[in-house]
Amino acid sequence: MRASPAPASRERSLPLAACVLVVTLLLGVFAPVAGSAAEAAEPDLALPVTVLASDFEDGTPQGWTARGGETLAVDGDAARTGAYGLAVTDRSAGWEGPALRVDHILERGVAYTVSLWVRLADGAATDTARLSLERRVDGTTSYHTLGSVTVGPDAWVELTGTHTPTVATEYSALYIETAAGTPSFRIDDVLVTRIPVPPIQRDIPALRDALPEFPIGAAVSPADIHGERAELLARHHSSLTPGNALKWDATQPAEGVFRFTDADPILDFAAERGMAVRGHTLVWHEQTPPWVFTDADGEPMTPTPENKTLLLERLETHIREVVGRYGDRIGTWDVVNEVIDENRPDGMRRSPWYEITGLDYIRTAFRVAHEVAPDARLVINDYNTNVPAKREALYELVALLLEEGVPVHGVGHQTHINIEWPSVAEARAMLERFIPLGVDQEITELDVSVYTAADQVFPVVPAERLEAQARQYRRMFDLFRSYSEHIASVTVWGLADDDTWLDGGPLDRKDAPLLFDERLRAKAAYWAIVDPGWEGGIGPSGGCLVDHLVTDRWPGGFRAEITVLNTGSRTIDGWALGWTMGRGERVDHLWNGTLAHRGPRVTVGDASWNAVIPPRASVSLGYLGSRSGASGNGGPAEPTFFTLDDRACLLLAPEA
Known part of the structure; x- marks a missing residue:
């Protein structure tokens, strides 16, 4: 966020010459690329x-x-x-x-x-x-x-x-x-x-502001809450999911020995940045320590009444300790994870949990989690829910649990997909199926692999694969937006391509499934999501650069000035500038424009005499804003997402 200017300089506006210089540099950065290695041609911002x-x-x-x-x-x-x-x-x-x-x-x-x-x-x-x-x-x-x-x-x-x-x-x-x-x-x-990690891009729209229909989150590791990675995470996301720090092997590696060394700092970071947290996961057939499935004599459990009782007691103890530690700091939990096997007659995965307790481990997990955190949203989470057989098995299970009164509040669709699969129709059917149950739906682990076959390996990911990835992201988010009344959140499974679970495997191949690349730079997939006018390539389609500057503030109100530079090659004749205000903020008075819409999403049209903006020319406007509940001189939220005629604009990078 840009620091507030001193009173003596608060009338500063962005000079046209400076705008032209800035945009000349930016046009070089966002020029069309011929291949995925093109960004590597940029000068290194930091050396080992x-x-x-x-x-x-x-x-x-x-x-x-x-x-x-x-x-x-x-x-x-x-x-x-x-x-x-x-x-x-x-x-x-x-x-x-x-x-x-x-x-x-x-x-x-x-x-x-x-x-x-x-x-x-x-x-x-x-x-x-x-x-x-x-x-x-x-x-x-x-x-x-x-x-x-x-x-x-x-x-x-x-x-x-x-x-x-x-x-x-x-x-x-x-x-x-x-x-x-x-x-x-x-x-x-x-x-x-x-x-060293190069500085993140601070002149691009924030995902969380470009996607107001639902919270946008990311799965994180402990490394993601430090340095530039932390800034990328907080700038673009309104929620986070600890990828491994809350799993059983991390929180109770030995019976009765609880550790939260990795989880606590992530929760503290989220609280400091005002981010919501999804807890992942309380029960899973993987990353569960072997001791959980040993009997009273230390031998592997067999399906006996005694072992069922012991296993459910361990499950209840674990949930009460982990969920109870964080209380209302975690608003959503993936309570059980990947319990469906559509190839079984009853649709249930034959994990040790199921072999020893049947469905009772699921019932127990939801019941205890609800007792400990009665206000949390409790989710059953699984992958490939766009596959009809798996979708039906999960639907039948959730319907049964709801009929029994088990507190299942949501269905999580992991959505690990690739550039060709699934189709929009398949993904739509996934969402449609669960609407009659009346539960929330969440996209919990979204990523889009550039590979479509198990034997493919790319030393360098081809440009056409990254373009296809962007179009798949675009299709999926268009679908999610159209179902936003049913989708409680969307979480991308990772922050950037340098840290993804899809790397490695038998062929030791490198994937690139996320929105930011290994250098934390925005990819075509990012622009496909945030820019309504995106038609391909890396960079915004709008041909505009925006500077938003708060020039004065007082208890409950502030003054702001906006400069818009036409960075495109065509003359703009008639324009509409849009942005999202911070919570509780509104525009009370506007000059050099026409206020077309009030509320969090503001749209300002031209004032007729400034409707024409030739290439490399700019227009300026300003407004007086107020903040409900404001009692001091604290600054308003700086908008991080502007559109000009429904196309995304770059932002003038904040001053250091």
Whole structure:
């Protein structure tokens, strides 16, 4: 948000020369691209920085220490380059290896790459070397594998990994271990590199303002609430879903041991930014620790009355602890997740939950969640609900639960789709089917893969795939808007293409399923959603640049000036400028225009004498606004979405 100008400069308006200079630069940024790699041609806004290097050339271990009883020695025979490397011998366990404490050099919310070279001692059998991180938070130690590689005695192999610290730690250390045996090995040329995130685009419309029909959310990881990623998240979204931080393995890894190390900061961030939270998920057949399905003797559960009672007791304890911790801070919960298997005669997935308790685990989960959070919306969530057989199985289950009085308030459609599937008709049928039940519907995990077959791999995603992706997003959001009275929210399953669950797999392929690319830049898919006039390409279609500046404020009111620059090649003859006011705000008096509509969505038409705007020319208008319930001189909300003749405009970037 732009800082308020000092009284002496509050009459400042945007000079035409400055507008032309700004738009000249912007036109270069949003020029049509020939391929998906075109954006890479933009100059890097930040360069990687090496924060630690260990080459052992001073003849010392340079801070590396043994984790157990192994021996570390700086040795000329262990060198890959230069005169020295680090030899690791006398190992008696796979976890033994060199460790280096790094909590003093790593910053939260910053991504780091770690690179080192490893080679086994002569005569050793091939093994897997792992780069790992030991972390201690609030007295609890955890271990995380950052990368692994197959290594032998005949050649040096590079071992790499990435890490983004997200919480304050009492102790963090990198270490190298082996997966199978205890061979001696050598390491050399260790680099820890900081990867700065370039500034986000602050001159583009906000998703949350361009989509007023429903809250727009994103699934997040702990890294997304720091730095530029946090700004992207808060600027564009009105809600968030912790992707993994509230699942069972994260919140109760051992019986009776609850941890909220990752979840609490995300909830605090949402509260600070005024964002709603969707809780995901209380019951799922995956990411549930094995102990949950062990009997009183520690053996795997079988379907007995005793085990059913024990499992339901564990479920109730878990829900009361997790849901109770956050109370009304979480307004919606995915209570049960992926319980349908349309290939079964009864349509139910044969998970341990179902095998041991039947439908009672679903009934119990909704009942207990409702008791603990009576005002929360409780959702049953599943994927492929556009497939008729799955849709029908889910419909029958929800209808049964409602008939029994189970408090199911909503159906969640995950909507993991691709550029060709499903069709609009299939997606419409998905929404139509559940309307008779009277429950809310939510799009909970939306992403659009660029792949249409399991054997496809693109080293660089072709431009035509990204264009097709944008058109699929456009079709889906047009549909969602038309059903907005039935859709309570839409959540995209991730913030940007650099962090998506669709990466990897058997072919280790890179997908690009989201609205922002790996550099947090808006993609064609983004413009297809926010710009009513979008017809293709990366960038707005409107040919306009808008500066909105609050020039004065007083208790309950403010004055604002708007400058609109025609950045297109055609003369505009007659115009209508639209934007959304902040909550409780309204336009009371307008000059240099005609107020065509009052309320949160404001439309201003030309004043006849300023109807014509030639290319590279601008018009200025202004208004007096008021804010209901305002008691001080706090500033009004800065609009982040303007349209000119129903086409999206760029915004003059806020001052730093």
